[in-house]
Amino acid sequence: MPGPEGFDYDVRGGEVVITHHGRRATVLRGGAASRFLADVADGDDEQELMARVTGNYRRGNERTAKDHPRNRGR
Incomplete structure (x- = not known):
């Protein structure tokens, strides 16, 4: 996986200021920025x-969640 x-x-x-493909994703200030x-x-x-800071990353459970009974048919 890339x-x-x-x-x-x-x-x-x-x-x-963190951007993703040119759009602002988040702004870090203070201790988080440091x-x-x-x-x-x-x-x-x-x-x-x-x-990781923006929350835009795969957690490794996407395939498992896709097969869960509540998510079938989506």
């Missing part, structure tokens, strides 16, 4: 970090 892609971030003053920038500086995968 990893997350299409994320970008911009530091504006004390804020970090932690994000520290993780990026540590060399962590930026796309993965931004996907």
Whole structure:
């Protein structure tokens, strides 16, 4: 499965604005912005970090949930 892609971030003053395919996904301020920038500086995968921060990432249970009786026929 391919990893997350299409994320970008911009530091504006004390804020970090994260976009996904050119649309604003979230804005980090204060401690969250500091932690994000520290993780990026540590060399962590930026796309993965931004996907996790925005909540836009696969959790690994999509196939299982699709087969659940409540979701059949959708």
